[in-house]
Amino acid sequence: MTFARRAALASLTSLTVLAALSPLAASAQGAYPNKPIRVIVPFAAGSTTDIIARAIADKMSQSMGQTLVIDNRGGASGTIGQAAVATAAPDGYTIMVHSSSHTVSPSTFAKLPFDTLGDFAGVTPISSTPNVLVMSPSKNIKTLQELLAAARAKPGSMNFASAGQGSATHLNAEKFKLAAKIEATNIPFKGSGEAVTEVMSGRVDYYFSPIAPVIGQIRNGQLVALAVGSPKRASALPQVPTTAEAGVPGSEFNFWIGMMAPGKTPRDIVNRLHDEVVKALATPEVKERFATLGAEAWTMKPEQFDAYLRDEIKSNAVLVKAAGLSPAQ
Numbered sequence: 001m002t003f004a005r006r007a008a009l010a011s012l013t014s015l016t017v018l019a020a021l022s023p024l025a026a027s028a029q030g031a032y033p034n035k036p037i038r039v040i041v042p043f044a045a046g047s048t049t050d051i052i053a054r055a056i057a058d059k060m061s062q063s064m065g066q067t068l069v070i071d072n073r074g075g076a077s078g079t080i081g082q083a084a085v086a087t088a089a090p091d092g093y094t095i096m097v098h099s100s101s102h103t104v105s106p107s108t109f110a111k112l113p114f115d116t117l118g119d120f121a122g123v124t125p126i127s128s129t130p131n132v133l134v135m136s137p138s139k140n141i142k143t144l145q146e147l148l149a150a151a152r153a154k155p156g157s158m159n160f161a162s163a164g165q166g167s168a169t170h171l172n173a174e175k176f177k178l179a180a181k182i183e184a185t186n187i188p189f190k191g192s193g194e195a196v197t198e199v200m201s202g203r204v205d206y207y208f209s210p211i212a213p214v215i216g217q218i219r220n221g222q223l224v225a226l227a228v229g230s231p232k233r234a235s236a237l238p239q240v241p242t243t244a245e246a247g248v249p250g251s252e253f254n255f256w257i258g259m260m261a262p263g264k265t266p267r268d269i270v271n272r273l274h275d276e277v278v279k280a281l282a283t284p285e286v287k288e289r290f291a292t293l294g295a296e297a298w299t300m301k302p303e304q305f306d307a308y309l310r311d312e313i314k315s316n317a318v319l320v321k322a323a324g325l326s327p328a329q
Contacts, residue, residue: 032092032269033066040096042081044074044191047163048210048293052127052257053097055289059280074191077166079105079112086114090121090262092269097126099257100168103312107320108166110327115263116313122305123259123273126281127295130230131172131208131255132237134223138202144226144246147206151182158184161195161207165328169195171316172208172229172253174323176243179251199223210255211236211294229253236294256298258305270302 041053050072057068073081078101088094106116114120133144141147151158162170165188177184187204189195192213198204200222208229215236217223227243228234231252243251259277261270280286281297290297300308 032272033064035093036067036069037064037092038071038088038094039068040071040073040081040085040094042073042075042078042096042098042101045070045072046193047191048129048212048295049097049099049257051212051293052129052290052295055286056097056126056259056277056280059283059286060276063276063279077101077105077108077164079109082116082120083113085260085262086119088262090264090266092261092265092273094262095123095273096120096260097257098260100171100255100312101166102258102260103309104166104168104171104316104320106313107317108325108327117310119263120260120309121263121265121270122300122302122309123261123270124277124300124302124305125256125258125298125308126277127257127290127293128230128298129210129212129255129257129293129295130228130234131169131253132211132214132218132228132234132240132294133176133206133208133226133243134196134199134214134218135206135226136200136202137221137224139205139224141226142224144241144243144248147226148180148182148247151180151184156183156185158182158205159187160184161199161204161209162186162188163192163195164188164190166320166325168253168255169208169210171319172255174325175253175319176208176229176248176251178319178322179243180248196223208253212292215292215294230255234294235296236291257295267302274299274302 039053039057041050043049054070061068073084085096135141160173192209195207196213199207214223218225225240227241227246229243233242278299
């Protein structure tokens with residue numbers, strides 16, 4: 001064999017080896033995740049959504065070997081945070097933990113700077129977190145039927161708190177009003193903290209609150225729990241009936257918290273995030289944290305969650321229209 005031919009074969013062999021190794025090198029260099037992940041929460045720190053996001057992010061950080069950094073982007077019923085995720089690079093390094101409000105905003109805002117379906121990819125629900133209808137003991141109302149009787153005795157005299165126009169707490173109350181056939185006025189606040197304070201003072205009549213911000217006040221008698229708005233009783237308040245059990249069928253509202261990513265995020269990354277959430281939910285620490293919040297772990301495959309989001313956007317549009325709510329401009 002000539003020198004030139006031996007050189008050509010050696011060169012070809014080297015190129016073949018490099019070609020075989022290059023996918024491995026690229027894979028090692030681009031393995032996900034190789035830097036911190038930003039988790040946008042469209043509500044203030046201390047909200048139920050924020051607490052659940054932090055509990056999950058802590059365990060995912062340990063499992064994935066990268067820090068998940070919570071970035072609270074509150075305001076405009078969650079749409080500020082949604083917009084930040086919708087326009088982020090779809091590379092798995094910006095994700096969102098949001099609530100049922102995600103599927104309400106298309107109906108309560110006349111125009112949004114994003115497509116609620118196309119600009120997001122569902123990863124999985126994380127929890128189902130019942131709202132509980134609470135009142136101040138000073139109102140001298142101890143059951144849901146007593147509340148209904150008072151509301152019907154003076155139509156339009158009652159009001160209720162919400163954590164903002166179009167929030168899950170607002171929609172829960174509107175669905176209850178429609179099913180119960182009563183009149184009451186929404187008093188929107190910036191978050192659950194203000195709403196709870198005003199209801200405890202008696203200045204606002206009632207509030208469909210997430211359980212976490214009011215569980216202590218219920219237990220020490222500062223608030224009376226009349227019913228939970230969920231389809232089934234809450235494990236944290238097993239003695240409290242659902243609104244349907246208490247005599248208002250058709251009033252059930254599922255307040256959920258879930259994870260989403262920008263719409264064009266690669267499917268393998270979405271699936272990895274899904275698996276990491278499921279793994280985090282199985283840890284004793286997260287189970288214990290959820291128990292204190294009254295939250296029930298709840299997951300779906302990404303494609304199932306996408307379908308659920310589509311269906312809920314449609315059903316919330318029907319609810320918003322039936323409630324006569326005018327979209328914000």
